[in-house]
Amino acid sequence: MVQVLDEELNRNFTALKKADPAPYFLSYEMIDTEATSVTATLGALQNTNSGKSRNVDISVRVGDAKLDNYRQIRGDRPQFAGAVSMPLDDEPNALRRRLWLETDRVYRTAAQRLINIKTNQQVKLEGDDKSGDFSEAPPVTKFETVAPLTFDRAKWQEKARKWSAYFSDKPEVLASSVVVVGQREVKTLVNTEGTKLQHGRQFARILISARGKAEDGMNLSASETFEAEDMSRLPDDKAVQAAVEKVYRKLAALLKAPLAEPYTGPAILSGKAAGVFFHEIFGHRIEGHRQKDETEGQTFTKMVGQKILPDFLSVKMDPTLHRLANIDLYGWYDFDDEGVVARPVSVVKAGVLENFLLSRSPINGFPVSNGHGRKQLGAEVVARQSNLVVESTKAVSNADLRKSLIAEIKKQNKPYGLYFEEVSSGFTITSRRGMQAFAVNPVMVYKVFADGRPDQLIRGADIVGTPLASFAKIAETSNDVTVFNGYCGAESGQVPVSASSPALLVSEIEVSLRERSQERPPFLGRPAGLTVSGGLN
C-alpha cells in the first residue's frame, strides 16, 4: 500500500520535474476512516450509521521553499486538496489511476496560483515577515498499527435507547438525543523527501443534549459529553445515566431561571470555562500563520520575550499528552499532518511569551515546525492547537477562590459577582478587519452574592471582551485542573483539541445579553402517550 503510494508519487514527481514550473515537493496523505454512530431520542432509535472511507489529499509545491504556491495573498487562501475517494482494497490499478489524475489536477492549480502570486507581488508592497513558505523537516519512516474499532452495535443501541428514554416524561424538553460515536482513523503519508509514515488513533464519544424554549421565547440547551481514547475507556452506565439526569436538571433550571442583565464586575471561570476562554482568546492568536498574514490582527506577533499574562501563569501545548486529571485528552497525535513528530511546546512561561504554534510554514524568528501543522480531510494545513494546558503557581483551593471572589465583590462594591460553571463554545475574531474581540457562550452562569444568599442561576449571558485587557485581570487560580474536550473549527477544518485549566478569578469581566428568539413555544402541550419500545415492523 505505502509502496504503491510511494511509487506513484515518485513516478509523477519525476515526470513533473520536466514541466514548467517544476514542483520541488510532492506529498500524498491518505486517510482511512471507519466510524459508527448510534442516535436515540425518547427511548427510540433514530439512526445507526456506519461506514468506511478512504480518501487522499495531495500537496504539490511549485517554485521553491522561499516562494511557492502556498504563499498567502490578500483575501485568498491556498486550496488544493480534494479529498478524492480511493479504493478500500489495496488494488494497485485503481489506486494509481486516481493518484495520477488527482496529482495532475493539483499540479495545474498549484502552477496557476504560483503565477498569480508572482504577479501579485509585482503590484503589492512586501509584508513585514520575510520568511519563506516551506521549512526543512527531517523525513520520517514509521509504521504504527491502530487497533481495530470495536463497536458493539446492538449493545450501544440498547444503551442509547435506555438513556434517551429518561426525557420521555419531561414535557419541557422539546428535543433531546443521545449519540454514541466510535471512530478509527489511519493516516498514511508519503512525500518526496522520503517520509513514509503510517499512524492513527481512535475516538469514542457520548453526547447527551436537550433543548427547550423558555416562556419568553428564549431557546435554551444543555449538554454533557464524554470523550475517550477508545470505546473501552468510556465511562460506565451509571456515570452516563447520571449525566443524562444532569442535562435535564440543567435545562429545567435554565428554563425557569431569570434573565441576565448587562454586567461588569468580578467573576470566577470554572476550569472548563477557563479552558475554552484560553483556547479562544489566546490559543488562536498564537497560531503561527496568523503572525505573517497581513490581514490578521497579529496581537502577539511582536511580543515574544514580553509579559503577556500574569507571571503566575504558564501555558503549554502538548500533543503528546494523553491524559490529565484522569480524563482522556482529545487533542493528541503522534505526528502532525505534515509528518512532523509531535512535541510539547511551551508557549508562555511565567507570563512571558516564548513560542508560537508552527507548521512547516516558517515565520520571523521561528524557522522550523514544532509539529502543529494540522488539518481535516480536504483542507490545507495551517498551525492549529492540540492539548492546551494552563498551569498556575498562584493556586488556592476552590473554597478559598470563592472567598477571594466575595472579597472582590465587596471591594468593588458590586451587588453580585458571577460564576461561570460551563460554557458551550465560543468564537474569536483575529482578522484586522474585524474588532479584535471574542465572545464565549456560557451555558451555566450563577450570580454569587456577597451576603451569603445562595447562588442564583441566570440565563442569556454572553461574555464579551478584548484579549489583552482580559488577561491582565486574572487575579488568582484554583489548585485543580479540569478538561474541556472538543473539535475546533478554523481555516483547516475541524480538528480534535482539548483545553485544560484551573478555575480563574477575574477581577473584571463584561457580560452582554444574548439575542432572543421572539417565537412562541408550541401551541399545544406534548402528546401524552405510553412509551413502548418496538423494532422495525
Add this chain to the structure above:
Amino acid sequence: MRRRDLVFLLPAAALAQSADPVLKAMQDEMARARQMSVVGGQPIFYIECTLDEAVAFRATASLGAMFSANASSYRVPRVSMRIGEPKFDNTNYMFSEVFMGTRFDPEQFPIDNNPAAMRQVYWLALDRAYKTALEAIGRKRAALRNITQAEELADFTTAAPVKMVLPVPNWAANEDAWKGRITRLSKIFAAYPEVYTSSVDYETSRDIYYFANNEGTELRYTELLAYVRVRANGQAPDGMRLRDHVTFVSNDVTKLPGEAEMEKTVRESADNLRALLKAPQGESYSGPVLFEATAAAQMFSDLIGSQAAVFRKPVMEPGRNVNLPISDLEGRLGSRVLPSSFTVVDDPTQKEYRGRTLLGHYPVDLEGVTPSPVVLVEKGTLKNYLATRVPTRDAKTSNGHARLPGSFGGYSAFASNLFVKSDETTPASEMKTKLIDMVKQRNKPYGMLVRKLDFPSTAGFDELRAMLGGVSGRVAALPLLVYRVYPDGREELVRGMRFRGLNARALKDIVAAGSDEAVFDYIGNAAPFSIVGGGNYVFGCTTVAPSVLFEDLELERPQIELPKLPVVPPPPLTA
C-alpha cells in the same frame, strides 16, 4: 413484488384510527393539531403527514476495487398544512414554506415504532407548519393588496379519500453477491487504458411511503428499486472530455439482467468510448436527423415527460419577481405539437407492457390520489397536462400525477409510463433508407443518426453549467452517440456535438415514425435531464417510443475551451 391493491373510496372523512403504528401516530397528532386554530385564530382545513422509510444498500467499484459499500436505513417525515379555505390559503405564495423560527422537530424520524417518539416529531412539525402557515397567509394577503393576479385560481382542489394500506414486501440486499459482480464488471475497464476514470455503482432500495391526511386518506405502499450504473470517462487527443454510461434498472432486483449480459453491455460501452476518443469532431449541421428508438424514447422523456406538467406560479412579493421554470408546453393546449399521426398517453396504471414490467407504475400518487391515464397528445394536438391537487389554468383537478414534493406548499407532477405512438409507421429497417433518400434529395454530403442521448445525464456540475450557459431557451440532452450517415450507408461516429433548437416546438418536424419500439426505463428526478445525483427525490419512469426521423434539425459544435491533457502519462494497467 407481491402486492394486492385494495382501494376503498370513503364517502365521508372521519379521522380514522389505523392499525399501523406510524399511521396511527400521524392521525393522533392531526386530531390534536386542529385545536391549534383556536389559539392561532385561523381555521385549519387540511393537514397531512407523510413518512418515507428507506432501506438501501449502495456500493461502488472501479478497476476491480471496491470504493465504498454502505447499507443505510432512515425515515424522513414531512407535514403540510393549509389554513384559510381551499379558495384562498397559505400556499402558492413565494414565502409559503419560509419558517424563521427555531426548528425543534428532527429531520430524521425514529427508526423504532415508538408511539411517543413518533408523535413528538409530528407534534412539533405540525406546530411549525401552523406557525409558518399563519405567517404566510398574512404576508400573502398583504402582497395581494399591491398586485393583481392574472387570474384567480383556487389554491387546492378536492380529491376522493383513499384507503390503501398494503402489506410491506420482504426485502434483502444480497450484498456480497452484488459486490462481487460489480467488482468483476468494473475490471473490464482494465483492458481500456485510454479510459481515465470508470465506475460501476449498484444500489438496491425499499421505500415505504406512509401518508395520512385529515380527509381520511390512509396509505402505506412500497416501492422497490435496483440499478447498476456504469460510467466511463476519457480525454481525446485534443483535450475534449468524453464519456459514456449504461444503466440497468428494475423495480425487481431479480429481474436485472444476468452477469453475462451486463458484461456484454459494459464492453460495448467501453468500446463506444474508445471509438469516441478516436472519432473526428463533428461539424455544424442542419438537415434530416434520425433518432433510433432508444434515443427517441430518451428525447421524448426529456421534451415531453419532464414538460407535461404546468407549474402553478406562486404569488410574488411586489418587485421581487423570481424566475421560475416554465414548461415548453405551457399555453399550447389545443395546439399542434406533433404530426397528426401521433398520440401520447401517460399511464401510471399500467404495470406491464408486452411482458415487461413498467417502472412508472404506481397505485396512488404522493397526495393520495388514484392515478388515471392521461391523453396528453391526441392526433398531434396537445389535449391535457399532468396535474396535482394544486389547480392551474388548464388543469383544474388532479389526475394523480403528484410524483415529487414541490415548492410553495404543493407537489410537482411528472410523467410515469409515457407511451408515444404513431398510426403511420415506416418499417424500422427502412428508416435509415428514408434518411439517405432525404440526404440525396437535398444534396447533402451526409445525414445524421442519433443512437444514444445523455439522458438521464451523468454530466458533472461544471459540464452541466457549461451546457446550460450561453444558450437561450431550453437545452436538450446531449447526444452521446451520433453518426454521420453517408449516401452509401456508411456510418461515421463524431464527437463534440449538441443540438440547437431541439425542444417541444421542433417535434412538429418529425416526418416518419418507425414500426419499432423501445421501452426505456429510467430514474427521474426534478433536475434538468434528470441528472444523476441531481435530486434527493427520485421516481421510476418508462417511456415507450418508436424511432423517429426529423426533416430538419440542427446540430452544432459548441465553442468551448478544452482542458489540456495530463502532464504525466497514465500509469500502466496490470491485468
